[in-house]
Amino acid sequence: MxxxxxxxxxxxxxxxxxxxxxxxxxxxxxxxxxxxxxxxxxxxxxxxxxxxxxxxxxxxxxxxxxxxxxxxxxxxxxxxxxxxxxxxxxxxxxxxxxxxxxxxxxxxxxxxxxxxxxxxxxxxxxxxxxxxxxxxxxxxxxxxxxxxxxxxxxxxxxxxxxxxxxxxxHPASPDPELSFLKSQYRREVEQALRDALAGLGTDERNVLRLYFLDRLSIDRIAAVYGVHRATAARWVTRGREALLRGTQALLERQLKVERAEVDSILGLVRSQLELSMSGLFRGSE
Incomplete structure (x- = not known):
């Protein structure tokens, strides 16, 4: 006792x-x-x-x-x-x-x-x-x-x-704040994006690959899949948001910082998502 x-x-x-x-x-x-x-x-x-x-x-x-x-x-x-x-x-x-x-x-x-x-x-x-x-x-x-x-x-x-x-x-010179973000959180952000991408379904990954890497428009993606452009647009939006949600959850666990700070980081990631995703897709080929 x-x-x-x-x-x-x-x-x-x-x-x-x-x-x-x-x-x-x-x-x-x-x-x-x-x-x-x-x-x-x-x-x-x-x-x-x-x-x-x-x-x-x-x-x-x-x-x-x-x-x-x-x-x-x-x-x-x-x-x-x-x-x-x-x-x-x-x-x-x-x-x-x-x-x-x-x-x-x-x-x-x-x-x-x-x-x-x-x-x-x-x-x-x-x-x-x-x-x-x-x-x-x-x-x-x-x-x-x-x-x-x-x-x-x-x-x-x-x-x-x-x-x-x-x-x-389209600023003429490099953005110092984005450079700061990359220097502070580069590895964590890249790994979180990579892991979040791996967690998506095959169809979502393929649509995002066509959109970010192959630079196909919504209309062309719709034509590839034989669906209405509204459906293709919905797929791209849903894939992007699922990717960002997954990245946010992973960053919260990896960085162990307050939600507000993760939101700030994620906001900057969102603004540079096209560049980041095209790089990740190229690296996976």
């Missing part, structure tokens, strides 16, 4: 804390406090936040995680510190994605609000930052996602002249 007198610690029944985890949190706290001495973040509050990201903490960027935690807990000066350190980077992201100057200020403000303040029913996204990569990179991915969403909405609403949208769709 279990000995109740010794099973629990002297604190009233709570299990003893893992000493290795406590030591890790203390080290990250000390490193973070040294980097940001003006941010008065209590150790207990930091520890509670760190517990939310316990699985990722061993690889956390201490100074960045401390700063993000301070912002999440509304410590005076933390939000201003993030904006001062990373504001120019986010401005460069929006500019590189050809967001018109007239809309950049509003978009930047909306981005900071979403990330650092939150809205009714939607807490600040900075709480999702687990420290796995540099905070600047995490913020850049979020900015690219917002810029892509803006572009899609602007195209639908016709708020931005067509030439600017065409330039954004």
């Amino acid at each position: 279990r000995d109740e007198s010794t099973a629990d610690d002297a604190s009233g029944g709570a299990p003893a804390a893992d000493p290795d985890r406590v030591a890790l949190q203390a080290r990250i706290y000390a490193d973070g406090r040294a980097a940001w001495p003006d941010l008065d973040l209590a150790p207990e509050a930091f520890g509670a936040h760190a517990e939310r990201h316990a699985a990722e903490l061993a690889a956390a960027h201490a100074a960045d995680f401390y700063l993000a935690c301070a912002c999440w807990l509304r410590i005076a000066g933390a939000s201003a510190a993030i904006q001062a350190r990373h504001g120019a980077e986010l401005e460069a992201v929006l500019k590189s994605r050809n967001v018109p100057a007239a809309q950049r200020d509003d978009l930047r403000q909306a981005l900071w609000e979403k990330l650092l303040v939150g809205r009714a029913g939607a807490p600040a996204k900075i709480g999702d930052y687990a420290g796995r990569g540099p905070l600047g990179g995490w913020l850049r991915v979020a900015a690219v996602r917002m810029a892509l969403n803006f572009r899609e909405q602007a195209r639908a609403d016709r708020l931005v002249p067509a030439p600017e949208l065409d330039e954004a769709q």
Whole structure:
């Protein structure tokens, strides 16, 4: 029978804390406090936040995680510190994605609000930052996602002249944010896409091969299968979405990061899906 007198610690029944985890949190706290001495973040509050990201903490960027935690807990000066350190980077992201100057200020403000303040029913996204990569990179991915969403909405609403949208769709120079994404998650994303593709049915894979690798139009795919073009279009859409869903599930398991971060990564994968898929199909031949 279990000995109740010794099973629990002297604190009233709570299990003893893992000493290795406590030591890790203390080290990250000390490193973070040294980097940001003006941010008065209590150790207990930091520890509670760190517990939310316990699985990722061993690889956390201490100074960045401390700063993000301070912002999440509304410590005076933390939000201003993030904006001062990373504001120019986010401005460069929006500019590189050809967001018109007239809309950049509003978009930047909306981005900071979403990330650092939150809205009714939607807490600040900075709480999702687990420290796995540099905070600047995490913020850049979020900015690219917002810029892509803006572009899609602007195209639908016709708020931005067509030439600017065409330039954004086909930038003249390499996109630094997509380059960052590839450098951070390249292997994981490629493997997840490959595994998700292998998990599709043979017909779905064949349709996607015709679409992405052979570059057949919906009409030509319909002709190959002897079906109406609406049916062929539905097959392509269904295959794409099944592929993205499978990739998302695999990334969540492989990267072990918050859903919001996976969504940002997947949004960029979606924007480059044609290029990625044609490469995967060529590699499998």
